Amino acid sequence: EAGVAQSPRYKIIEKRQSVAFWCNPISGHATLYWYQQILGQGPKLLIQFQNNGVVDDSQLPKDRFSAERLKGVDSTLKIQPAKLEDSAVYLCASSLAWAGAIYFGEGSWLTVV
Amino acid sequence: QQQVKQSPQSLIVQKGGISIINCAYENTAFDYFPWYQQFPGKGPALLIAIRPDVSEKKEGRFTISFNKSAKQFSLHIMDSQPGDSATYFCAASAKSSGDKLTFGTGTRLAVRP
Numbered sequence: 001e002a003g004v005a006q007s008p009r010y011k012i013i014e015k016r017q018s019v020a021f022w023c024n025p026i027s028g029h030a031t032l033y034w035y036q037q038i039l040g041q042g043p044k045l046l047i048q049f050q051n052n053g054v055v056d057d058s059q060l061p062k063d064r065f066s067a068e069r070l071k072g073v074d075s076t077l078k079i080q081p082a083k084l085e086d087s088a089v090y091l092c093a094s095s096l097a098w099a100g101a102i103y104f105g106e107g108s109w110l111t112v113v
Numbered sequence: 114q115q116q117v118k119q120s121p122q123s124l125i126v127q128k129g130g131i132s133i134i135n136c137a138y139e140n141t142a143f144d145y146f147p148w149y150q151q152f153p154g155k156g157p158a159l160l161i162a163i164r165p166d167v168s169e170k171k172e173g174r175f176t177i178s179f180n181k182s183a184k185q186f187s188l189h190i191m192d193s194q195p196g197d198s199a200t201y202f203c204a205a206s207a208k209s210s211g212d213k214l215t216f217g218t219g220t221r222l223a224v225r226p
Contacts, residue, residue, distance in 0.1 A: 004156075031211075031212070033213065033214075040219075042119075042202050042217055042218050043157065043202075043214075043216050044216070045215075048213050050211070055211045056210075056213060091156050091157070093156075100145035100162065100206055100208075100212055101147070101162065102206075102212070102214055103159060104149075104156035104157045104158070106154075106156045107155075107156045
């Protein structure tokens with residue numbers, strides 16, 4: 001079974017530029033999450049989707065971050081404009097709607113200079 | 114109330130020894146307690162998980178001990194191996210909150226040969 005796919009794996013941008021990350025969840029997983037992991041810390045939830053709809057985006061900095069999940073499958077996370085403190089790993093994860101087990105992709109590493 | 118506290122921050126164990134990592138939580142609505150293992154440059158991988166209806170779960174060399182009254186749970190790694198060297202995160206989620214995970218701060222484990 002294929003895992004959660006993410007791209008790009010690495011991105012370096014200048015502050016105030018924009019960046020987009022793509023995620024393809026495990027087939028059949030209705031719930032999709034984006035987490036931010038700053039070096040040396042645990043992942044922090046940014047947004048959770050259930051199929052096409054947003055379940056929780058309370059910790060998403062909406063002035064600069066946006067996310068969408070079209071057709072209930074793939075998702076994109078966009079940052080515009082980026083700040084230095086956005087340097088982190090952006091982890092996509094997915095789960096079956098009814099289960100607790102959440103599976104992570106390998107992450108997209110963002111460096112803002 | 115959503116916080117999960119994890120200790121120690123780092124741990125050094127000799128090969129063959131027992132590694133023990135502890136977590137504590139406050140939110141009594143949490144009903145799923147997974148442990149994740151993360152190697153450098155990789156996303157967190159689900160290692161083992163427990164629900165509060167049991168006090169212990171064992172999978173190979175990995176055991177979760179759960180104390181509901183104390184609101185604590187721990188990961189025990191028996192016969193620790195150098196290949197176990199990684200960062201370990203405890204986490205908790207509640208079905209009432211959409212199963213989103215709240216992570217501990219992580220424990221960096223080094224197993225000396």
